[in-house]
């Protein structure tokens with residue numbers, strides 16, 4: 312009995328001393344300002360959807376570098392260009408870690424994918440592979456034909472749909488979201504595996520695989536938000552909130568089976584096409600097989616490309632078209648630019664995009680007002696550092712509120728208005744005021760591909776069709792919830808072929 316008491320008293324003293332020293336240490340620290348918080352859950356009750364808006368109002372009260380506790384996880388929110396600059400220059404390496412979340416562990420093959428891996432040799436290798444091979448300018452030039460064909464098929468499908476509405480003067484009401492999602496998905500899938508999975512000329516088996524895969528990706532996205540156990544890790548081993556972990560594991564298994572099927576198919580195609588000898592080919596799977604990557608690494612990379620690269624590009628197009636429908640004068644200006652540079656006899660090519668400043672300004676302005684990743688992707692400090700003169704302890708989650716910076720009236724004139732011309736003459740020099748792709752070593756490696764896909768598709772749609780709103784009301788521009796910031800209402804629009812484009816382009820598709 313005595314032994315038990317000795318044990319209890321020494322354990323309590325140790326715990327007390329530990330808490331005391333921790334408190335002393337944190338009192339000595341100059342932490343960023345913070346709202347009052349509750350024990351154990353910290354500031355979790357303050358965090359309402361959409362999170363970027365909640366964090367913006369907190370930063371208005373507590374300043375551009377603000378500290379919060381999401382349960383036991385310390386968080387610093389950055390909402391000014393100068394603080395963001397510090398994050399991505401002086402502190403870039405220190406902040407290059409990603410926080411360990413339940414969903415990143417389950418969907419990220421145990422934190423071994425490019426987006427989830429901690430900063431270290433594994434991440435460096437995947438990053439090298441992604442930047443220098445899979446998404447290199449050379450490889451992107453090689454996959455141009457895929458993008459041109461997918462955009463041509465999209466234009467053709469709208470043309471057919473509009474032409475069928477004879478009574479309406481060839482003007483059809485079209486649903487845009489799923490079409491733009493299919494476009495981005497097919498482009499990335501073809502770059503990864505060499506096959507398209509949606510639309511015309513698809514074999515029935517592939518269409519079924521695509522349907523299942525799209526379903527799985529949708530479920531994975533829905534489950535990928537933060538889990539309560541990410542902030543209260545002590546509970547992770549004891550409770551499975553709403554069965555989320557079980558569902559995540561189930562979705563990850565289903566996705567793994569589909570991805571493995573794609574690798575196996577490509578492996579046997581490679582063998583068949585060269586009598587058993589491995590052949591040189593340009594899909595991502597081929598590249599990774601040739602370099603000896605394991606099947607799990609390849610599946611992780613496929614999932615990363617699809618998760619990071621499809622909805623981000625398609626929502627950008629959806630927001631941009633919505634803005635143009637609410638600003639027909641800007642749509643006309645973009646159309647005039649296309650008539651001038653491309654003319655009525657062909658569809659635009661990627662080489663044209665650089666000669667279309669009005670279109671580029673529209674895309675930049677859409678990304679400024681509606682960044683698909685409003686808080687970028689969370690970073691984590693692996694050493695103590697300072698931001699804005701405040702101490703940021705090791706293990707702090709860093710959220711850069713790009714959405715707030717891009718709408719800050721101290722940074723942009725009339726920040727909530729759509730004014731593409733504000734980007735004139737800036738030519739990429741946005742000094743941490745415009746950062747939809749993040750910055751620094753963990754910045755988006757797919758920005759070049761995204762700009763090509765979004766630019767090419769918008770150019771072709773604006774050039775070939777007259778677009779109008781479905782009713783008198785402006786298109787609703789409020790955001791819904793989701794991992795990639797969606798429009799609350801999927802976009803619908805009235806679409807009519809432009810007379811000048813019918814003879815030599817639309818009629819020939």
Ligand code: HEM
Pocket residue numbers: 425426427438499615616617619620621623624627682683684687688689690747748749750752753754755756757758760761
């Ligand atoms: C408009 C389209 C896109 C936007 C707005 C976007 C935005 C972002 C952002 C904000 C990040 C996080 C940066 C940070 O942590 O600071 C990111 C990371 C990433 N993006 Fe994109 N992205 C887009 C398209 C793409 C595409 C097309 C791909 C590839 C096919 C891609 C692949 C990735 C990957 C792999 C990462 C993780 C990088 C790492 O952790 O090292 N993204 N993206």
